[in-house]
Every structure is written in structure tokens, then in C-alpha cells.
Amino acid sequence: MTSTSEIFPIGKAAPRADARAKVTGTEKYAADYYAADQLWAGIKRAGMAHARLLEINLDKARELAGVVAVLTHKDVQGSNRQGVARKDQPVLVDDKIRHAGDAIALVVAENRALLKKALELITFTCEPLPEIFTMAAALAEGAPLLHADHPDGNILLQGRLETGQGAAALKECAIVIESSFALARQEHAYLETECGFAIYQDHKLEIAASTQTPFRDRAEIAEALGLEVENVRVIAPYCGGAFGGKDGITVQTLLGLAALNAPGRAIKMWWEREESFNFGAKRHRAELHYQLGCDRDGTFKALSVEVDFDTGPYDHLGGVVLALGLEHAGGPYRIPHTQIQGRAIYTNNPIGGAFRGFGVPQVAAAMEQMVDMAAVRTGLSPLAIRLKNGVKRGDRNPLGVTLQTSTGLLDCLRQIEQDPLRHEAEKWKAQAPPGKLRGVGIAAVMHGMGYGPTVPDTAHAKLALSREGRFKIYCGVVDMGQGNATTYQQIAGDLLNQDFAHLELILPDTDQTLPSGSSSASRTTYTFGNALIGACEILKKRVCERAADSLMVEDWQEFTLLPGRLRHLPTGREIPLQRLAALLSPDERVVSNRYRAPVNRDQPTANPGLKLHGIPHLIFSYGVHLAAVEIDKLSGNVAVKKYLAVTDCGNLINPQLFEQQMQGGIAQGIGYSLYEDLKVTKGVVQTSNFATYIIPSALDLPEMICKALAQPESSGPFGLKGVGEIAIDAPLPTIANAVSDACGVRCREFPLTAERLLRALKKEEDNAHKI
Amino acid sequence: MKEVFRPRTFSELWQLRRQHENAALYAGGTDLLVQMRAAKINPQTLICLERLAEIGRIEEFNDEIAIGAGVSQHHLLENPTILKYFPVLCQALQALGSPHIRNMATIGGNIMTASPAGDTLPPLYILQAELELRSQKTQRRLPLADFINGPGQTGISPGEILSRIFIPKEPVFAGHYFEKIGLRQALSIAVVSIAALYNISTERKITAIRLAWGSLGPTIVTLPEVETFLIGKTLNPATLNAAATLVEQQVKPISDIRAGADYRRRVAGQLLLRLDQPANYRQTSA
Amino acid sequence: MLIKFNLNGQDVEVETPPARRAVDLLREELNLTGTKEGCGAGECGACTIIVDGTTKLACLLLAAQLEGCRVTTIEGLEHENELTPLQEAFIAGGAIQCGFCTPGMVLTAQALLAKTPLPTEAEIRSAISGNLCRCTGYQKIVESIRLAAHRRAGELQ
Structure with missing residues (x-):
């Protein structure tokens, strides 16, 4: 069945390269690394939100037989700091505890039971500091500072962008809609919790970790622990899910420190589910205030946005989340006068960090509900108001940035308009049984791709002809489950005319593959794919040239590659690749190619912080979603019954992988809309397992129909642009708009739990009685 | 090192219990092993009852059915006798945990855990189940409602085990209804649940009704006044709304991580309105 | 012991x-x-x-x-390099993303099909409702199980 002897052209659903190993249980994830005499490492956590660490008592733990090492910040030789932009997070606390998950000490023991016991034996004293659990408290006059050395106090990053007359233009609008929104923290909830496996021997530290960023990790580990970069190797197997939660250090530096202190012994660290819930990074909680002004005919004129993100105590890409939030705050619309401002704010809550969507789900949730409210006020349908104001290529977006690349929003809207499912949904809505309310809603979103204008969005593809005559693709970017490794195989297979049997994937490994950036920002296949195309061309030419030399033919273009061989077309003579490989030196058989993504030259802001964190992007994907929901009047429970998404993400290389990304993103988005709420009290997570933090089961999700416009983005590999994140941006407003369509009620706090909705329905009913 | 024993007969069990007085007993392990992992308990000796044949049977007698405490929830759900006599129990079992949990967990375990959110408990209360408790020397039978004292608290005596659950076949009810409001459709813990047994006359007058709610208090909640109110009234939304108001006045749920007290109170009453749906009523009784 | x-x-x-x-x-x-x-x-x-x-x-x-x-x-499940029809269907149907839930899903589906050879979509969803997946939204898993069931039914006819 699984065809390894087929050449899968671009556009065909090639089966995933990893599928067989995953379906037989033989794929080796970071969690699956074990060694016979392996040790276990674990973390003593602070358990309190804000305090000055005074003294750590390690004696009892050290005395325990079978405990190999008990380590504190004093054992760290390097900077003891980690982070991507601001390196403000200690590997092990050396001064202040800033959240409950801070690492106080690291224990290495012979087995898990001993590890647990030793961790319990560690005690420490500290001086409590005033705690900050709300963004308002962080901003209050005289608030204690989380990082005394940060020039902006408790504001990690802030930005303000203005176009036209800014917020002043609201005064001239015939209609102004105003609303506030609050969105909960979301947990990544990948099934493979944070884990890794390390060994230090012959002066080299090797770590296999579940990570999205092996090359950045290597640099961070080296700096934090005081090692030379070349003495650190990071191996990144397929992740058991990541979604941004492994975009940055989780276990790596601590595991490295453990290995340095137990040379020659393999060490495993694998967080338990509760540990992952309690101490891993989360999607930022956000509070937003919106004012949208328009003419009576529904033409958008002015927008004012204020958005605050609770970034927790450390910069885990919180600045990027803010920047993306600001850039997308006005949605995919023409709005001539805008004022968009926001802050990422330090608190003693759990760390807010990277999560698929990066700030866009929060702002899209607000903006797309504002648009529906404007539709109600102007008497336009939700589709009509979006068609009226939606951007097309050449327009300026709400930041004033000219859209210079493929812009398929209006086509997505038109496709939704004509889709039979929309008509079916409208009919279905009219047939609600007693006790149920039904509604249909839509939302339109855009999502920028890549790192923005300052940070180089580069990839280095390495490709080799093996001695056995197969092509080895050295993947520089992690496959955390999206299937990008398979896409690389498909690209190389198409360009080199090879079936999967003659293609081999080398997964990211800092000793073998080349730096190609993070598996994030919807840029993975765009950037690495473009690099790989170049590498394929170089190697193809080289192989054909050497074949021409060996057959004493003048023109290398008379050759074509075929699976495992070359054919000289004029004569039909063939050379097996294996034989040709023997003629080439190992150095000749390897090529590499660098690609750097183009950047936007528009200048919506002079703020270097915002530019560094990604404003403005050049290429955007677009999407319009439609949901049909049913509300149970007795319980307030919302069920999503039908779902349709139309996406402009350029051409599709593999339609099945496109659907996987879309369906998975929508599923997470439905969870974000209706169920998922990481509750935190005094800095401590209250929902630290799957019984209290609710992600959707198979019974909670509808069929999701996902269509692509498949209009090429000319700069993309085979016309592709990013699709990894956009699916999660739209479900919340789509569902909220459908709920409002069903019952006329709009909640301002999310997720839209049954409890919240029932309360709102009751309030509405009571108000109606009063009138 | 922890020990694990798996007695096959009562006599093996009694002997083990004499030798290991502090042993923890479990059947499916879906509760006990979770508590052990959370370090809430740390028993050094475990006695697993899954192979104890004497508590693994379902028996039909003239006027009652006896369910062995060790019968898995999955087996109960598959059993035609249970479905025939006690649809309300089957409805509750279908909503319990997940298929894997139902394969492992037992009805006895659900009772012994004595959680107010235990899904089988509201139906068992209104089916007026009685429990058989055995020790080496004693055997006694008492109503379930008298056995459960609070969350995790039962009237079990040292040396005793829950051996069988007896459910009377009569009176027969044509209306069987169970519903759980949880936070999702599977793997959910009740925010509120309701179990109802009722009969109506041809004129839609309620002739008999029994009601019980889960997750509204420390134990399963029954409201005799609401039942009394409903008897003799016509089954329609007006009657049920009036009863719902009574329910809301009488229950005193708590707020927790899953839901607030107000929500629980409101939904506890509102769920009564489901009884008006004809699908929940069998035209011919069992 | x-x-x-x-x-x-x-x-x-x-x-x-x-x-x-x-x-x-x-x-x-x-x-x-x-x-x-x-x-x-x-x-x-x-x-x-x-x-x-x-x-x-x-x-x-x-x-x-x-x-x-x-x-x-x-x-x-794999015998002499041969995958089961269910495993084949998971691959062909795109049921696998990160793959961490896959072994549990496949075994759950295997047990389902042993008992219910041609399950409805509702039966499939109910059967896998104790297996959480964070990548797929379950749709392709459900479709793949149905595909395996239908292929097997086709072979039996």
C-alpha cells in the first residue's frame, strides 16, 4: 500500500515519511531515549510566585544514597540566563523567584523514586516580595519591579502605531462600536510533555530534546552554561506535538547542566503532565479594548485598539506575541485612520509565550466580533460588510502598510458566500428543535509569515548524494508533527525525479544539518523549501555534469535523473546513481544552499523594538471560516455542528498536509473558543490535568471542511505560503458570532463556557422581563 | 518494595486481609492508582480484586438483580438484563469516563469512591439499590443511601468488602432518564447530573417519580418535596418549570474549579425540563 | 516478582x-x-x-x-513486515501527525473493529473518545478507521 516506488509530484497527497514508523510504534521520540545505566534529572520548583531566595538547604538530598548530583546556580559556569530576545530567565534562581515554576535546584539520581525523594528533601528560605497577579497591578504606581534592570519597568515591550488621524477620527464617524474583551490563557497540551536526554563525554555535550529550535537552543545552552558552541550538539527528533510550546528552552539547559556534572552517564528528564501544565509556557491571557467607527453604509473609517498581554515573568517571545497582535489588530480591512497600541506586561503569573497564532487569535477574536457588531448596526450582512471593507492587493492594511504580495481575502469571502454548506447551514438554522437555539457565524483573518524586517529569516538546505546512490535531505527545521519533513522529501523527489525509496531524511541535528531557523511563524516550509529548491538544482547539475564527464558527453543537459539512476536521453544509456556516487568524492556529493526570505520595505513604525519583533510582514495568508452552532437552552452548552474554512495559503504542495494543519488548528481553536481556560490563582495553576483543563475529545468536534484557494504566492516554493497558524486565528470569533446569531447575546470573556453563556442568556431574559 | 496480591476466592482474600491489615483494596485501579500517583496515599500492600470470581457475576433473582461489585462498567453496559430493567443505569454508564475507563473500572469501585460526581450513584439511589457487605465472619445488607456518608466516606467496617449490589425489579418505571452536564462530551466529571424514574398516566399525569442529582452536595441529593410536588401534576413545561424553581430553592451546591454554585443550582432545576421530551419515555414498560 | x-x-x-x-x-x-x-x-x-x-x-x-x-x-500488530489494514488506512488517510496518540488510537480502533466490523461514525467517535489527540481534530482518524472497516468489509464480500 505505502508506495515507496512512486514519485510524488507537487500537488499530490504523498504519504508522510514518518507515518510507518509512527503507526508501528517504532518512531523514536525524545521521550523514547533510554540507556541501560541512565540517570534521571528533575527540578525543585519554587512553588511561590515572588520572593528573594536566601538559602538553599541541600544536605539531606545530597546524603541520600543513589543521588548523583544536587545542583544550584552556584554550579552554573556561564551566564545562567536563557531567553530569545531579552535573556532574562535564570536557568537556576540566583536572586529572585519570579514565578511558581522557577527552578531552585536540579537533582540527578539513579532512578525516579530516588529523584522524587531527593527533591522533597530540598528546602530553601526566602524573603517574600509583593506579588503581581494582574496587569493592572503591574502597571500601578510604585509597583514592585520584576526586573530591576529593565528600563521599561514591568512593561516588557510596548508599541503604538498610528495612521491617518488616528483615534481622533472616531469623532467623525456616524457609527462607533465600542467593546472590551478578555481571553484566557491556553495550554499547548501536546501529548509528549517536555523531555530530553543528555550525555557529556569527551568534552562534548549531546542533548536530544523535544524542541522546535535546535540551533537556537545550542547557542543558549552554550552561553548559559559557559561552553563553546562547538562543544554542544542538539538533536531534534520528531516532536510529539509542540505548537510553539517548544519554541525555546524547556529542559535543555538544565539537562545539560546535569550531564556536565555526571560525565559519561546518560541522563533523562521528562516532565510529568502536571509539571507541564504548571510550569510550561502558555498562550498569553489578553485584555483588549476596541472602538471601531464607520459610515452609515458600513465603510470602516477609524479604529482604536488597546491590547495588553500578560507575559508572566520572563520574555518567552512575549515581545513577538505583542508585535504580531498589534500588526493584526485591525484585521484584513481597509481602515484609513487607526491607533493601535499595546503592551506585553510582566507579572508573577505563569510564563506567557509562543503558541500557534502568536497574539493573532486574541486580536482576531476581538476585531471579528467588532465587525459583526458593526454589521448589525449598519444593517449589512456579516459577509457584505467584510466584502465591502476587505483588503485586496495594493490596498493599505490597518497599519498603513501596502499589501504587495498575494492577497486572496475577497476570493475566500466569495467562496464562502457560494459554498453549499453555507446555504445548508442557513436552512438547518431555521429547523432548530425545541430547547435549542441555532446560529451561523463567519470570521475573516490574516496571518503574517516569517520573522519580519529585522531578524534574518534564513534557511540552509543541505543535500547529499549518498554512496548508495540515494539523496539525503538534511532538514534544518524541526518537524513537530506538521509533516514538513515529508514536504521536503516531496519537493526533492519532484525536482530530482526520485521516488521515496531513493530519498532519505536526516532530521535536525546541529552536527549534521545546517541552521535554518525555528519551526514556527508559518515560515518553515516557505523558507526551507526555497532553500531546498536551490540545493536540488545545484546537486542535479553537478550529478549530471559528472555523468556527462564519465560518458564523455559535452552537454550535461542531455541527462535526466530517474529513480536511482541517470539516463542520457539521446542514446538511452543509463548510469545507476550508486555507480556515479562512487566517482565523486564525499565533498563533491554534498551541496548546500542558503535562502533568505524577502522583507517588507514599508515603514509603519520607527520603533526598533517593534521592527525587531516582526513589524511589518511582507506575506500574509488569509482565511474565512464559517461555523454553525447549536445552543442548549437548559445548560448553555454550545455544540459546533458544521464547520467550513476557506484559506488563501498559496498553492498546495501536499493537500493532505494542508487539511491536517487546518483541521488541527481549527480543533485547537474550538477548544480555545469553548473550553480551554488555564486557571491561575495567586500565580499557581489550578487546572493542571486533563480532568480540569478541557481539550476537545472526538465527541466534541464536528466535521471540518477545509478548502484552499490554491492561488500561487509567486515568491513561495511552488507558489506556497504559510498555513501553520492561520487556522487557529478564526474559530473563536466565528463561533462567538454564530452564538450571537443564535441568541443575540455577546459575551466579553472567553472561553465561551456553558456557564458563561447560560448566565448571559439568563441576564438577557431578565432584562426582557423588566421591559 | 510494594506487594500486590490478586486473590481468586474469598478465603484467599480473608487470609490476605488478616496478614496485611493495612492493605489497600482496588478493583479497576482507575481511582486508587491515580491517588497513589498524586501521593495522596502510599499503601505498601495492594490487594487487587479483579480476579475475585465471587464478586464478578450478574445474577437475576425473582424480584431483584444482584451485580457483583467487581463487574466492570463495560460488562454492565453490555448486559441485556441490566439494559432491560435499568435503562437509567445504562445511560449513566454510557456517560462515565471513557471506553477504556469503563473497561477497567467497576461498579463497586464507583460506589466505594463515594464521589458526589460518581456517575452510577444517582441512578443507583433512585433504583433503591442495596449493598451487600461481607467480611470473613459477617455479612450485612443495607440501602446505598445509608452507606455513603460524604466524599470518599462510607460506612464500611474494617475487614469488610462490598460484595454485591442488589437492585429490585419493581416497581417498574416507563420513564428512565439520566443526563450529565460535564465540561465536554467524554472523559468528563459531572458538573451536575440528574437521574429520573417516572410514570405518567394516559392523561400525562405524573403517577410516580423518583429523582436524584449528582455533584450538588457532599453526597447524592434527593428532594422528596419536589417529588411530592410533581405527583399528580400534568407533565408539561409549566409543571416542570415550577418544580425547577423548587429545586433551585432547595439545593446548596458549592463552587469549584469546574463551575460556580449558581450555575449548578440553575442547571439542576432546568434539567427537569428534559422529562418533557417523549424520547425519554418508553410506551410499553419493561 | x-x-x-x-x-x-x-x-x-x-x-x-x-x-x-x-x-x-x-x-x-x-x-x-x-x-x-x-x-x-x-x-x-x-x-x-x-x-x-x-x-x-x-x-x-x-x-x-x-x-x-x-x-x-x-x-x-505488524507481522513479517506487513501492516494491518488499520495501520495502512491510518497512513493512507492522513490520520497521523505528531503521532504520539497514534499507537493508542490504532489499538483502540483495532479493538473496536474486532467487535463492531462496520461501525457508524458516531460509534467510532465514541470508541476513541478516551484517546486525546491535539494535532488532528480527529477527523482523519475517524475517516481512516471507517476506511479500514469498509476495505475489510469489501474483502469479506
């Missing part, structure tokens, strides 16, 4: 502490890392195995309970 059981068609004897969790015994002692651990509390289904024909959660089973049982893990 010495425990004897049948593992993927082979009789095995293994010396282990009796209260060791089955998931640890399989992964750490027997090198069968296809059985995943996602929560340790019976809430995610990643550690699903088949014991005497019934799906169970290896994080809530103690080693001693395996004594005398027939145990199937994901590694036991």
Missing part, C-alpha cells in the same frame, strides 16, 4: 517489582516504547494496550495484573 504473560504472541517471563506500572515495564524493561505516556492518570489514552481482547490503560495497570494475560502493544 517473576511475571509470565503473553506479549505480542510470545510468552515472556520478566522479573519486576509487582507494583511497577505496566507502562514502565513495557517501555523501560521490554523496550516497547510504542506505548506512550501522556498523562499518567488515565485521561489521555496514549498508553492504551489490549489485554485479553479489551483495551486498558497501561498507566493504571500494575505489572502483577499482567500475569497470565495476553497483551498486545502497538509493536505486536
